Amino acid sequence: MSPLAFHPGLAVEAAARMFAATGHVRLRPVLTEAAAQSLHLEARGRHDWKQVLNSGSKVFELDRPTRASMTPEQVAALDTAVIAGARAGFQYRYETLRLPDGNAPPPATDSLLARLPHWLSAPEQRAILQTSTGPPDIAFADGQATAYSPGDFLTGHDDAVAGKNRRAAYVLGLTPVWRVEWGGLLLFHDGAALRGVSPEYNSLDLFAVPQLHSVSQVTAAAAYRRYAITGWLRAGGG
Secondary structure (H helix, E strand, O other): OOOEEEEOOOOOOOOOOOOOOOOOOEOOOOOOHHHHHHHHHHHHHHOOOEEEEEEEEEEEEEEEEHOOOOOHHHHHHHHHHHHHHHHHOOOEEEEEEOOOOOOOOOOOOOOOOHHHHHHHHHHHHHHHHHHHHOOOOOEEEEOEEEOOOOOOEEEEOOOOOOOOOEEEEEEEEEOOOOOHHHHEEEEEEEEEEEEOOOOOOEEEEEOOOOOEEOOOOOOOOOOOOEEHHHHHHHHEEO
């Protein structure tokens, strides 16, 4: 039996009121401790992470052996390009593990990370997510595991992509220890106003799409990677 399970004390109705008022809510603790710990341990133990970054609309993926083979000059040049891209446009850099969409057949694997979107998409879990966020036509969840190391970030964007039918976004936090000073904050932009939340273990941030947001740069002081599973709750047909 899968150890994935929501925490029995979820205040779903209160979450729905908060989401309706602000476009964002954090549920915590969202999973049982056994489920959260299993996901975190798997994320830490995986070695097939790929760093993703962009140059304009082009996306690049670098596995760990490739990055380990780069010379210091190549690493410095890449850092310079990434920083330059963040000065005036949409730019990101972090590590990822792609996960099967929740509307696909159940993955034939023992990986809890791979099974999470499918589990979230099952009727019981999907009903909780629908109640919390409002849209009645949510059909499935997609997802990716993410790991932000010092220097990683994601600049402002609103998640609105034609044809994807994204109703809400989610971030499942999986880092047991984090300090606000280490960065990696999920920030919501509203003109001069700015709201943000720090990474928190076993928490689920749900927020409306479209909504301008970013992830602030993780500082050199961070003692751990910022682990999370992120994705969207989507209507059918996308």
